[in-house]
Amino acid sequence: MNFGYIRDKYKYFFIFFISCLFSFNSYSEIKEKPYIAIIIDDLGYKPKEDMLALSLPGPITYAILPHSPYANKISEIAFKNKKQILLHQPMQALTNNDLLGPGALTLNMTKKEFSKILKHNINSLPNIIGINNHMGSLLTRHPGHMKWLMDIISKYDYIYVDSLTGPNSVAGKIAKQNGVPFISRDIFLDNQKDKNHINKKIFELVNIAKKQGTALAICHPYNNTIEALSNFLKDINKHDVKLVGIKSLIKKRTRKNSLITKNANLVFP
Known part of the structure; x- marks a missing residue:
């Protein structure tokens, strides 16, 4: 009996079976619309602008x-309207730390001070499902302080969103090591407040989602931003993307990344 022939036969059958399985998974992903999530930051100081932001339709996330x-x-108000809410946690930046506001986390704190302030902030704000950083281009570089942060977040079963305010953030890496569901920002919509710029960035958001399956935007309750988002959301079906809350976006991106990792680690006989 030609055992080599039999072995090769089953080898190719196995490869064919796995290929079909991956094709089915890929088809399911393609069939579903790309997901986008939008976080509006910096709420709590300007009630008029904040209320306009809260009036936007759909599962916008508010920080x-x-x-x-x-x-x-x-x-x-956000909770009553079934919106997801984040604590927009101030963290030390490389510059402009006079803009941090109360409840900021800084490098010179002891672990005890750090934990006390963070827990106080968490307990002061009802209905939150997680945290994202306000500023933080310096603090998010430091693994030790990010470990303190993730230890506390994990005890509350919260998510973490890295706003990526600096290029050297280790927050996502530390979150993953500590089992904290996390995601990083893909694009800022209104780092310039000009209407044309904001509309261009919304278009980029859609393109990112179509390219990678998910996309996360962060913006602020500026009048031009709210107007641009309102117009976009009225016609969102024309863009062939689906607006979701931040938790759903994390779930979808994590699932996709897990599938990619599994595929990469396959060893054929």
Whole structure:
């Protein structure tokens, strides 16, 4: 009996079977619309602008600054409207730290001080499902402080969103090591407040989603931003993308990344 022939026969059958399985998974991914999520940062200080932001349709995610004058009111309204809410945690930056506001986390804190402030911020804001960083281009570089952060986040079963305010952030890496569901920002929509710029960035957001299956944008409650988003969301079906809350986006991106990793690690007989 030609055992080599039999072995090769089953080898090619196995490869064919796995290829079909991957094709089915790929087809399922293609069939589903790409996901986008939009986080509006810096809420809690300007009620008029914040209320306009809250009036946007769909599962927009809102990030509220701790101990801001209207933090609890904004959180209450967002929660009643079934929106997902993040604590917009101030963290030390390379510059402009006078803009951090109350409840900031800094490098000179002891672990005890760091934990006390973070827990106080968390407990001050109801209905949150996770945290994203406000500023933080310096603090997010430091693995030790990010480990303190993720240890606390994991105890609350929160998610973490890395706003990527600097190029050397290790927050995502430390979150992954600590089992914290996380995602990093893909694009800022309004780093320039000009209407044309914001519309261009929304177009880029859609293209990123179509290219990689998911895309996360961060923006602010500026009048031009809210107007641009309102117009975009009215016609979102024309863009062939689906707006989801941040938790759904993390779930989809994690699932896709896991599938890619499994495929890369396959060893054929």
